[in-house]
């Protein structure tokens with residue numbers, strides 16, 4: 322298993338806590354094997370045998386004793402919350418945080434770029450009650466969960482949608498979720514910017530001076546670094562052209578880019594014609 326990634330941006334430390342990298346069907350990322358193969362810099366770091374490589378990971382921004390976890394282990398809810406294996410996943414993820422020197426009980430905030438599934442914001446704790454109703458409680462026991470106000474205002478999933486929608490409804494009803502706004506400073510040197518485009522509430526996070534950041538967490542504007550070369554993605558975004566423009570507005574000055582689902586090392590720079598990963 323690849324090691325974690327860690328870098329320093331000003332007074333902040335950014336750590337990628339890795340659970341596992343995996344190969345998946347590229348259709349889940351809105352790409353085809355043909356599109357992947359057409360990217361000149363594509364190689365085994367990004368795909369293999371027609372499948373695309375993704376990472377199950379959590380980026381953490383730290384300063385002194387404050388640790389902000391971003392979009393932990395998202396987009397695999399049906400795997401990580403499968404009752405048969407959920408406890409094993411939770412223990413392994415907790416161990417990965419221990420190994421990174423950030424035990425889960427020292428995490429102060431979980432912040433989400435947008436609401437799309439649950440990730441490891443919370444986990445199921447069976448009550449054993451006769452009515453069989455499970456409780457969902459925060460995975461990081463001392464952290465507040467924060468979504469942005471735009472995501473909360475537009476959260477209106479159908480009743481027959483994904484089961485995680487109901488978990489969110491319960492977490493909101495139990496008053497376990499706070500909000501941040503566009504422009505909010507989540508740590509000194511970490512700033513949220515509203516983008517929309519991917520979905521109505523999507524935000525990115527800048528590290529360093531927000532007028533010229535040293536690094537940007539691009540959320541789902543690029544599910545894979547390959548999206549930096551594959552053009553507007555109809556399958557991934559409400560507004561594909563605007564998502565593409567936003568992505569390159571962040572990428573084209575050569576700053577460090579971080580992605581939630583990017584395979585190890587999970588960060589790199591756009592060099593104008595190829596993506597160059599940071600030293601993992």
Ligand SMILES: [Zn+2]
Pocket residue numbers: 435437519520541
């Ligand atoms: Zn998304």
